[in-house]
Amino acid sequence: QTVVTQEPSLTVSPGGTVTLTCASSTGAVTSGYYPNWFQQKPGQAPRALIYSTSNKHSWTPARFSGSLLGGKAALTLSGVQPEDEAEYYCLLFYGGARVFGGGTKLTVL
Amino acid sequence: EVQLVESGGGLVQPGGSLRLSCAASGFSFSSYAMLWVRQTPGKGLEYVSAISSNGGSTYYANSVKGRFTISRDNSKNTLYLQMGSLRAEDMAVYYCARDLGYCGSISCSPDYWGQGTLVTVSS
Numbered sequence: 001q002t003v004v005t006q007e008p009s010l011t012v013s014p015g016g017t018v019t020l021t022c023a024s025s026t027g028a029v030t031s032g033y034y035p036n037w038f039q040q041k042p043g044q045a046p047r048a049l050i051y052s053t054s055n056k057h058s059w060t061p062a063r064f065s066g067s068l069l070g071g072k073a074a075l076t077l078s079g080v081q082p083e084d085e086a087e088y089y090c091l092l093f094y095g096g097a098r099v100f101g102g103g104t105k106l107t108v109l
Numbered sequence: 110e111v112q113l114v115e116s117g118g119g120l121v122q123p124g125g126s127l128r129l130s131c132a133a134s135g136f137s138f139s140s141y142a143m144l145w146v147r148q149t150p151g152k153g154l155e156y157v158s159a160i161s162s163n164g165g166s167t168y169y170a171n172s173v174k175g176r177f178t179i180s181r182d183n184s185k186n187t188l189y190l191q192m193g194s195l196r197a198e199d200m201a202v203y204y205c206a207r208d209l210g211y212c213g214s215i216s217c218s219p220d221y222w223g224q225g226t227l228v229t230v231s232s
Contacts, residue, residue: 034217038154045204045225046146046154051218052211089154093217098156098168100146 002026004092006101011109012080020104021072022090028071029092035073036091037066039084040103046089050075082108111135111221113205118226125195125230131188131205131223139163139183142208142216145190147201148225155201158190159208159216168216173199192228200230 003025012018022035029035037050048057050066053073063079073090085108090101117129131143144159158179159168167179178191188205202225211218 034212036218038219045222047222048218048220051209051220055211055218057209057220091154091156091219093212097170098159098216100154100156103153 002094002097002099004090004099004101006088006090006104008102009105009107011107012077014080014082014108016080017076017078018080018106019069020075020077020088020090020106021069022074022092022101023072024092026094029068029073031068033073033092033094035066035068036093037064037073037075038089038091039086040089041086049088077106080108084108111207113207113221113223115203115205115223115226118203118228120229120231121195122232123196123230126191126193127195127228129190129192129203129205129226129228131190133186133188133207136207138181138186141210143181143188144168144206144208144216144219145179145188146204146206146219146222147199147228148204149198149201157203160188161215166215195228195230197230200228202227 005023038046040046054066112134114132145157160179176194204225206219206222208216209218209220
């Protein structure tokens with residue numbers, strides 16, 4: 001069974017920069033896995049941020065960026081705002097499966 | 110404005126069936142692949158099923174294969190998820206979502222999400 005692993009929790013100061021990562025149990029994450037990133041706040045539906053590694057949706061704030069880093073998919077937030085406190089999920093597309101990571105709880109403190 | 114509104118959730122006994130619906134508006138429904146994602150209370154997300162724009166291709170997670178059926182009625186702008194042989198582990202909030210279409214007919218870029226409908230499996 002394929003497992004996608006994210007940091008369980010991270011803390012960042014307002015105005016700071018933080019990188020969340022998304023690793024695959026099958027090996028290095030490549031663009032062929034079409035990494036997606038989603039933000040979810042308590043009581044709300046997930047909101048799409050990034051698709052296919054680094055493409056932003058029309059509503060994605062400029063401070064969010066996606067990349068591949070050291071064999072993982074990565075989501076970097078630059079100039080973090082208090083409203084960025086949320087759970088973040090990555091999603092990888094394999095040939096025969098689509099697997100979400102377990103989520104990273106980002107605290108802005 | 111793109112809107113996705115799920116309905117059909119509720120309480121069902123183990124082994125029972127339920128059909129979820131997702132009413133779409135604000136876009137050309139027949140042009141987009143659609144998908145269902147579920148979230149167990151307090152837990153993470155699971156990609157359940159997807160269907161191409163014309164209904165000709167489908168995907169199911171192993172956990173629901175053979176028990177759930179995804180379908181769509183493009184004349185009614187509605188997506189469905191027929192769930193059968195329900196188990197306690199199927200209890201979750203079920204979200205429908207649209208796919209942006211980055212990969213063509215195959216879903217690889219979910220963009221808009223509904224607010225979800227809760228399915229409770231209990232005797």
